[in-house]
Amino acid sequence: MMNKSITTLPPGSTIGILGGGQLGRMLALAASRLGFNIHIFCPDANSPAFKVAAKSYSAEYDDEKALAEFARHTDVITYEFENVPADTAAFLSSRIPLYPNEQALSVAQDRLAERRFLAAASIPTAAYASIASIEDLQEAISKIGTPSVLKACRLGYDGKGQAVIKKPDDISGAWKKISGVPAILEAFIPFEREISVIIARSQTGDMVAYDPGENRHHNHILDETLVPADISADTQNKALEFARKIAESLEYVGILGVEMFVCNSSAHDPLYVNEIAPRVHNSGHWTQDACNTDQFEQHIRAICGWPLGDAARHSDAKMKNLIGEDFHQWPQYAARADCNLHLYGKLNVRPGRKMGHVNQIMPKKPDKTSRN
Numbered sequence: 540m541m542n543k544s545i546t547t548l549p550p551g552s553t554i555g556i557l558g559g560g561q562l563g564r565m566l567a568l569a570a571s572r573l574g575f576n577i578h579i580f581c582p583d584a585n586s587p588a589f590k591v592a593a594k595s596y597s598a599e600y601d602d603e604k605a606l607a608e609f610a611r612h613t614d615v616i617t618y619e620f621e622n623v624p625a626d627t628a629a630f631l632s633s634r635i636p637l638y639p640n641e642q643a644l645s646v647a648q649d650r651l652a653e654r655r656f657l658a659a660a661s662i663p664t665a666a667y668a669s670i671a672s673i674e675d676l677q678e679a680i681s682k683i684g685t686p687s688v689l690k691a692c693r694l695g696y697d698g699k700g701q702a703v704i705k706k707p708d709d710i711s712g713a714w715k716k717i718s719g720v721p722a723i724l725e726a727f728i729p730f731e732r733e734i735s736v737i738i739a740r741s742q743t744g745d746m747v748a749y750d751p752g753e754n755r756h757h758n759h760i761l762d763e764t765l766v767p768a769d770i771s772a773d774t775q776n777k778a779l780e781f782a783r784k785i786a787e788s789l790e791y792v793g794i795l796g797v798e799m800f801v802c803n804s805s806a807h808d809p810l811y812v813n814e815i816a817p818r819v820h821n822s823g824h825w826t827q828d829a830c831n832t833d834q835f836e837q838h839i840r841a842i843c844g845w846p847l848g849d850a851a852r853h854s855d856a857k858m859k860n861l862i863g864e865d866f867h868q869w870p871q872y873a874a875r876a877d878c879n880l881h882l883y884g885k886l887n888v889r890p891g892r893k894m895g896h897v898n899q900i901m902p903k904k905p906d907k908t909s910r911n
Contacts (some may be wrong), residue, residue, distance in 0.1 A: 545742045546636065547844035548614050550574030554839065555613035555635075557627070559586025559595070561883040561893060562619035562819050565827075567591045569835035575843070580609045587884040588619075600627045610634045617793060617842050621647040621817050622694060638742075638792040638842040643817040646789065650692045650723050653815060660788045662781055663811050665800075666726040673714045679724040680707060686727040689713045691720050701759075703727075728811055730800035734768045736782040737823035739837040739847055740791045747837070747850040748779050749830065752822050752858075754798070760891060764822045764858040766829065767904075770801055777810050785815060794838040796820030821860070821893075828879045828898040829856040855901040866894035877901065 548554075554570050556563045559581030567577040567588055579592040582599050589595040594612070598605035606627065610616065615636045621644060628641050646656045654667050668679035670689065680687065685707065691700035702713035704724075733756075738748040753768035754761055768775070782797045789795075796816035802809045823834040832840070832848025840847055861868065866888050872878045882895035 545844055546615075548575075551576070552614040552843070553578055553593075553612060554843070555580060555609055555616040556588065556592075556619055557581070557600070557616065557623050557631075558619035559583060559588040560619055561587055561885075561895075563588035564591055564883060565835045565881075566617070566619060566819060566838060569833065570839045573836065573839060573845075575839065578609065578613055580606070585886060590884050600624050603630060606630055607634070615842050617838070618644075619818055636842075639795070639817045640790060640792065643789045643791055643795075647815055647817045648693060650690055651721070652692075654723060656788070657785070657812055657815075660784055662785065664725075664813070665728050665811055668724045670722040670724050673710065673719075676710055676714055676722075676724060680704065680710060683724055683726050685709075688725045688727060689717060689722055690725060691717045691722050693720070728800045728802060728813075730802050730811075732769065732801050733798060733813070734770060734778060734801055735764070735796055735798045735820065735822040736778050737794060737796055737820055737826065737834050738779075738782040738786055739794050739834075739841050739850070740786040741841045741847050742792050742844050744787075745847055746783055746786060747847045748782055749823065749826055749834070749850045750852050751775055751778050752825060754822050757862075758891070760860070760862060760893075761821050762860055762862070764825055766825050766852060766856045766858075774801060774810060781810070781812055785812075789817075791817070793817070793841045794819045794823070794834050796823060798822070821896075822858070824881070824896050825856040825858040825898050826850075826852075827881065828900050829854040852903065854903050857899040857901075859897045859899065860893055861895040861897065862893055863888060863890045869895065872897045875899075 553576040555578045557580050559579045564587045570577050576593045578594045579588045580596040584597040596609050616631050617638050631637050646652050651669050657664050670676050686705050689702045702716040704713050733754045734751045736751050740746045751768045752764040752766045755763045786795050798814045800811045819834050819838050826833040829852050872880050879898045
């Protein structure tokens, strides 16, 4: 595969990004600071990333003529979301280096494939079963029990494509809620907190990881990430070990987000991986203002064959998403000396839509060695 060769791209090279949302926009801004040109490919002509790119391609992901033109004018291609069609990834990777690789995409696009990959890598997850019919669901409930969570295998995010089953009577409604698509049933994990690790791996296999962040959700959408996470040193070390193992197993290049559940001390294994994301991640936005090298620049460095930057945290931080009407609070955050405001240039405010985020920066407290 073309990805096996190691190429260092000099400033002035062109990076192609599949997807034009806020993550693509922030990748483009980070790349421009390093002297790269950015081309964006996205079907949505109003994509916020288009506003900060040297060139934009507004075409469908199956438009091979447009894809070929996109590849012809770029030196490396990456993506800002994990649901890039497999045929699109294959078409581009046969012409130009694509990072992260196709394996990372295929694993992250399908929850069942993801769970099987994690099991093969001896990474603990919730007990699960493959579901193709309501009969499968009934049988799985008899083994896994309730409460449990039914999740569509593909295209689920921010709580979409999921249904909680609290008792057997909920089975029919849960199956209808996900529209009867291929799914997995997962045992419910009684976790104390969710954390995420943002890790970078270079073309040479070097890795750096950011301190784990603690995630808090509202209406199934990430609301805040706090760093440092309130976890023990042992839990932090285990979380970093899991993230490194996943990145190594995938022969990954770029930024990888790994979400995990921290359970109470009576659990058999207190840390479970919930999800992997082969891209820059919402829970890593705090790195923009609390680290010398943020996740966006780190991703650009990795895919371009540059040395990875310093991932050490110089400050404590709280990242707050501005979702829907929260956007209108921007003046009060702009007036605060301890806050850095990041807005995405989106035209319309809608419920549940991520419009921006705020990083509140605080003096770094001494690192904890244990947690009661």
